[in-house]
Amino acid sequence: MGFALLLTSILTITLRAGTSLIYATVGEIYTERSGILNLGIEGMMLTSAVVAFGVAYYSGSVWLAVGAAMLAGGTLASIHAFLTVTMRANQVVSGLSITIFGGGLASFLGERLGPATNNYALVGLVGPRFSAVVIPGLSEIPVMGALFRQDMLTYVLYLLVPLAWAYLYKTRDGLNLRAVGENPQTADAMGVNVMRVRYLATIIGGMLVGVGGAHLSLGYAPGWSENITGGRGWIVIPLVIFAMWNPARAVLGAILFGGINAVQFRLQAGGTTVPSAYLNMLPYLATILVLVAMTSWETLSHHIGAPAALGVAYMREDK
Amino acid sequence: MNSERKTAPDTPVLRMQGITKRFPGVVANDRVDLELYPSEVLALLGENGAGKSTLMNVLVGLYRPDAGEIYVRGERVEINSPRDAAMLGIGMVHQNFMLVPTMTVAQNVILGIHDLAFVPNMREVSQRIRELSDRYHLQVDPRAYIWQLSVGEQQRVEILKLIYRGASILILDEPTAVLTPQEAEELGGILSVMQSEGKSVVFITHKMGEVIAFSDRVCVLRQGAVVATRNTEETTPRDLARLMVGRELLFRLDKQPAQPGSEVLVLRDVYATNDKALPALSGVSLAIREGEILGIAGVAGNGQQELAEAITGLRHIKSGELHINNANLTNCTPLKAIEAGVSHIPADRIRMGSVGDMPVADNIAMKGYRTPPMSKHGVLNRQRIGDFARRMIEAFQIATPAPRTHVKFLSGGNIQKTILAREIDACDTLLIAVYPSRGLDVGATESVRRRLIEQRDEGRGVLLISEDLDELLTVSDRIAVLYEGRVMGVLDAENADREALGLLMAGASAEELPGASSAVDEPGA
Ligand SMILES: Nc1ncnc2c1ncn2[C@@H]1O[C@H](COP(=O)(O)OP(=O)(O)O)[C@@H](O)[C@H]1O
Ligand SMILES: [Mg+2]
DSSP: OOOHHHOOOOOOHHHHHHOOOOOOHHHHHHHTTTOOTTTTTHHHHHHHHHHHHHHHHHHHOOOHHEEEEEEEHHHHHHHHHIIIIISSOOHHHHHHHHHHHHHHHHHHHHHHSSSSGGGGGOTTTTOOOOOOOEEETTTGGTGGGGGEEEEEHHHHHHHHHHHHHHHOOOOHHHHHHHHHHHHHHHHHHOOOOHHHHHHHHHHHHHHHHHHHHHHHHIIIIIIOOOTTTTHHHHHHHHHHHTTTTTTHHHHHHHHHHHHHHHHHHHHHHTTSSHHHHHHHHHHHHHHHHHHHHHHHHHHSSOOSSSOOOTTTTOTOOOO | GGGGSSSSSSSSSSEEEEEEEEEEEEEEEEEEEEEEEETOEEEEOOEEEEEEEEHHHTTTSSSSSEEEEEEETTEEOOHHHHHHHTTTTEEEEEOOOOOTTSBBHHHHHHHTTTTSSSOHHHHHHHHHHHHHHHTTTOOOOTTTTTSOOOHHHHHHHHHHHHHHHHOOOEESSSGGGGSSSHHHHHHHHHHHHHHHHOOEEEEESHHHHHHHHHHHHEEEEEEEEEEEEEEEOOOOHHHHHHHHHHHHHOOOOOOOOOOOOSSSEEEEEEEEEEESEEEEEEEEEOOOOOOOOOEEEOOSSHHHHHHHHTTTSSSSSEEEEEEEETOOOOOOOHHHHHHTTTTESSSSSTTTSOOOTTTTHHTTTTTTTTTTTTEEEEEEOHHHHHHHHHHHHHHHTTTOOOOSSBGGGGGGGHHHHHHHHHHHHHSSSSEEEEEETOOOOOOHHHHHHHHHHHHHHTTOOOOOOOOOHHHHHOSSSEEEEEETTTTEEEEEETTTOHHHHHHHTTOOOOOOOOSSSSSETTTOO
């Protein structure tokens, strides 16, 4: 019984730690499916995390905060879209700029948005949060009951992930999106509005990343602290590859990261002698290793890979 | 077909007036006027680079004209995107395939259709594709992925896309360039079905034969301008050739009898699979001697591609042996094959034969750059590369603004000449040419064929894979026929007749041929 309890608690933490990653990964998958690589995730998550916390703190509404975070993520993403789609700037450079800008903006807002009583800082404040909503009955199931002891943003995922998958693979718009990322010339010649698809995919992707940021400051942490993401925005990049640009598989990668996080958390709580720096490093290291191994195996055995036009600007009449 | 044309042309379904389109450094279309009538096939004839594709890209909204007007069914229209064109019932099969390789046939067919259901019923789509492919004899599996299809099959998907959309003005940009002679003939049938349904077709080509066979009227473009519009009945191939090229053309190729020497290439019982892991070569035995051209005939997709790849080290040989100049090079690396003096003119000149985003000079130097004089201790000698490239550009008459112009800006014929320059200069023993004149105009084709014969005369072995029987019969010394990965027979080109070749290509064995099998060597003999 003790073991089952341990598993349940590990799974609970896993999902909590994985939620923000799943949002951000699904968002980035949509962006990359249109052929746009957005390396600005880290900056977008940081900005939306601070915006979410600030809005929640003053308005008292976590849902309003989530909306604000989506707005923040979407706004930063639209800058990326403008630079890369319309101005045809280098996608890597633009994305990295967004990360640097977003990170700086988040620190700045974290120092200025707070109340005078807290020296105008948000750090250390306690605000409204998404707390676990235990579903009676279902949550009693051994181990898997952990799935039903989560906060609302995690529950939304149970619906969002299948929908995101079906949208991509089963609908007209999903077909158009995938075609734009694979071969924009063809998509254009077949009557798909390449610009529009790329803008939409980038902005919607940014909004999902925003929700991921909001979950950090409203659910996982909760609260605002410098560098609240702990590099999660970067972990999303390999997770997208691991997911083979498939939203359903994004869950696996996020759970892997979240799971190792949960285990090391347990170990630390249990008072192990291993220095905590190593334990903190573990999820990142393990995620990268597993990703590399899985991905090379996948690409060798299947005929799938990155969207063929990922990172490539498109303009009619270009040769 | 010619008889079906209405003699009193009513209003044209399409009128393009004064279309001008400039690109940096070129006037691709110069005040072009063009009319298309209901139920007619209009041939748009012109050499590579004459501006045919550009004109039609303007019509489907991919290019914005600098001047000119377009009228569809009598009304002035603005076509700003392919979607606008599709709404007007205008559809185009592009010269370079517009297909998404990682998607299925069915997904490619429905891509971008404006009134498609939000959740398309793929079963119904596949069903409808099957119906249409039956009706137009365009057999293709709707569930197959594009990357699994041969070029010929991909072309069928392209045509199906238009038919599926119910386009009434169809533009086919050099559709026969990738088809076998039989498939090209079938296209005639497809065109007449379209005509009988009241559709109008613009048929782009640079082949006079096709103009005569398929079209009602012909419009000749030269250097971006219309030089003539004729009723097909009132013109001759010779007439058209002169209009197209602007001078008299010679349709003759001087060729001395072959002087074969020792064997440069020997294939013994070679087995290999294709990209779908299905058998592609099933026990191929062949030999080529120095100073001879061995032609390979066959319907596309019968192992030609895999044969060339196996010889050049690009495809794994499952069993059997490959000898080049008496050295066993079975499953050697491509570099080993290059070092053995094997040159390769690949079928796909854009993706495999050249690097579009690199200068002509670098593309020409891409084989010799490893060794002096073009490089020393791994450092490139730009001066030498430039000199070499200029010499080659001159010798092969590559029309390029400068050696540093990127290859992607050249016309197909000049890209092919660039590849020829590189491969022929590096060729020591064996030249593998896969569909070398595909899609080239008469002038360029002639120069490619001359080069092949020149290589033979200099004592190299040449393997010529072609789908053009005329080319095989005039250029090669012996012709081997491939069918389902097996050599059905090897014929002497001099005595070979088209009918025998056709039968072998369709899978008849050498013994079944009417008349003597005297001209037919047993494979491997
Ligand atoms: N997108 C483009 N950018 C620059 N030049 C182009 C482009 N498209 C075509 N051209 C040039 O316009 C001319 C006509 O090309 P094209 O219409 O493709 O000829 P055709 O189809 O008759 O072979 C060529 O010189 C070609 O290099
Ligand atoms: Mg063309």
